[in-house]
Every structure is written in C-alpha cells, then in structure tokens.
Amino acid sequence: MSKAARDVMLELVDVCHVYPSSKSTFDHGQHRVLDKVSFVLYRGETLGLLGRNGAGKTTTLQLMAGILAPTSGKIWRGPGCTASLLSIGLGFRPDLSGRDNALLSAMLQGASRKLARSFLPEIKEFSELGDSFEEPVKTYSTGMRARLGFTTALKTHVDILLIDEVLSVGDASFRAKAETAMRERIGGEQTVVFVSHSPRQVEALCDRAIWIEAGQVSAEGNVQEVLATYTSGTV
C-alpha cells in the first residue's frame, strides 16, 4: 500500500473529550467520551468509523468538523481544508417548503445564495419528491425528509466529507440509489469519513476502517481485519 506517500488531510493527536455527566448537581461529575484518540486521515481515502451507540463516533465527527474543540489533545487540519458534516435534515424548518429548506441547507454548508439556487433543480430531480418539493416539510414522511436531506447534502462540495449514518434510512430503492451516488463521489478525489453500524456498508464503501470502543481506538487498519474483530467483539 502506498499510503505513506499520501498527503495527510487531518490528524488527531491524543484527543480527549469530556462531557459533564449530570447537570442538576454542582459536583464535577464527568463523562469521558473520547480518551486519547489518535488517528490520521489521508487525502482521497474513505475511512470507516465503526462502533456501538455511545462509543463516541458522532463526537469524533463533530471534533473533526471543528464544531467542538477537544478538551485536551490536538487536531491538525491541512491548510485551507474545510470539513463538513453531511447529515440528514440539517436544521429543517417544518414550515418552509422543501425547496426553501434545500436552499437554506446548501447555504449553511457554505454555498452562496446563487450557487445554492443552481443546485435546486438537481436536488428536486434526484430526490424524486416531485410536487411535494414545493410543500412544507412538516407534511413530509420520515422517508421523504431523509431523501431531501441526503440529496441536499450530497450536492454540496467540501474537502472532507463527514457522513453520519445517512445511508441507513429511506426505502430500499432509494437506498440503493444513494449508495451508488455515494460511491461515485467517493471514487473521485473526495476524502470521506464514514460512520456506520453496518459492517456491510463499511465493507462496500471504505478503504480503511477504525473501530472505536468506549472512547478508545480498539482496532485500526485494513477493512477486512477491523471488521473481523468488530463482528466477533460485538456479537
């Protein structure tokens, strides 16, 4: 493998993150979500992040996106490199139409109003929402929301794409379409961090995998090897 030759996009060094464990008392109860996590993300790779609920996967993504600052440790980001979290229903406003929500989401991901507007026909077509696109989002079913959220996020362009469980929703045919679209984007120069419970998806999409357990990196490296330890460890 020629990974050593690749550029480092992002590096986590001994990152710890602590949440207060109770809000009603005045003690210093703390819950350590991440404990000395270190790993490296290379340009153009797709990294799978595996772990159980509450293992610290989402927190890791939030730290990588710069939404949160680590309690201790360092996060090194490549110069001028932007990381964006792709997630479903990015602050959807139920009273606005699907179109307005798509526009807002795209703008929140950093697109200008004009650029965001130019995405809209594409979003409408890919999401297959048809006339519902003009209806308020509060009338949507969960699956329809997921379609809109996924499509909107897919069309924005960032250096590092952080994906949190987005492919686990929607019906079978849309899921297949979403996975194909994902694979197309991943196939290019896009750097991706992909969080999932599903070993099958990680196997299908990722170059490398990391298993996080109880706030620490339990296994790292080749997808097959990590998956083997993951499935044997969790069952």
Next chain:
Amino acid sequence: MALQAGASRYHLGFLWWILEPLLWVAVFYVVFEIILKSERADFLVFLMCGKLAFIWFSKAVTQASNSIVANRGLIAKVDIPKSLFPMAVVQESLYRQFVVFALLFCSLWVAGYGVSMAWFWLVPLLLVNYLMIVACALVGACLVCVIRDFSMVIPLGMTFLLFTSGIFWDVRDLANPELTSLVLAVNPVAFILDAYRQILMYQSAPDALHLILIGFGSMLIAVFMFHLMRRTSQYLAYKALTA
C-alpha cells in the same frame, strides 16, 4: 434570510404582527384608563407610543436570548457563527416593527398630531433603539447558552423594565424632577420611550448627547460580543449541546 414563514403557522398569519401589539395596548388601556381612570386626556396615544416601542425591545431580546439553545440541532452539525441566531431573531423583529411603526405613525396622524421637522429625529432614534436591541440580544443569547438558568431571569427582567420605563405613567410627571432625571439616566429604555413621545407628541427634539451616548455604548457592547462569540464559538457549541 427569509425565515418569516413562521407566520403561516397561525390562522391569522401576518395579521398577528399588528394584532398582538395592539391587544397589549388594549389590555393596558382597559386597566389604566377604564378601570383606574388615568388623568391624561391623550392616554391612548401616550400608551401606544410607549408600549409599541417597548414590545419591539422586549420580544426581540427575549426570543433572541433563547435562540442559540433553540438551534442546537443545527449547531451540532455545522460550525457557524453563533451570533447568527440572535441576529436572525433581531432582523425578523425589525421587519415586523416596520409594520407596527407604520401603523403607529398613521394613527398619530389620524389623531391630529402633525408631522413636523422633529420627525427627522426618528431616524437616529430608531437606529439607537435597534443598536440597543442588538447589544442586549447578543448578551442575552450568550448568558442563556452558558448558564441555562438565565432564561428564567430574562422575562422577569423584562417585566421589571415594563414597570420602570414609564409605559403607562409619564416619567416627566414624577413629583420630584431629580427622580425624573435619575430614571432617564439610569434606564436607557425609559429614555428611548420618552424620546419617542417627545418627537411624536410634542414635536420636540430629544437630548442628542444622551442619545449618542446610548447608541455608542450599545455599539461598543455589540462589537465586543460579536468578537467574543467568534472567539468562543466552539465553547458555545459545547455549552449549547451539553448543559
């Protein structure tokens, strides 16, 4: 940003922009004019000038205070400037207030209060009023985000201001003139409300230096808060998500 679609939630939609402040005025009118028999002949106009301007301040600041916490779903997903949330509330209230003030000025005109050169003073007065709202909204939003308990205190503070800013009583009618100047000096809201009345009802200019001082002070606080919120963006996100 066009977030005003919130109006579609209610049956009367945009009408509530005007209706709500007017209902407030009606409530005060019933209590202080019909039940308590105010001495003033022009009480309704007097009340409208004070109350309509005060609602702008109190509603915007109260809503903005909770705005960061209310948007934590979004904060969990994007690293955006946290001042955006209170500012969105303030901007929205500004548009709403244009309609309310248009109504106020029209009713004053209908009631026979002439439009004079003094009305030009409304421009700096509105600007200072706006700056004051921005400053208070940013401070309030940060306080509530860092210590959630402030969301209980802020409405209480607003009620306190409602009673102390001379909305249904005239600051200038106080028995002791020193007390009048003390209230005006200590409470900028009282000064602003009084300035609206001086311009709209008596066609006279407000104290320019005092107005500039409030405007300058508010601007300083607002600039400082913008800077602070940019510096502490991740800390605010952490607080909004966990506390």
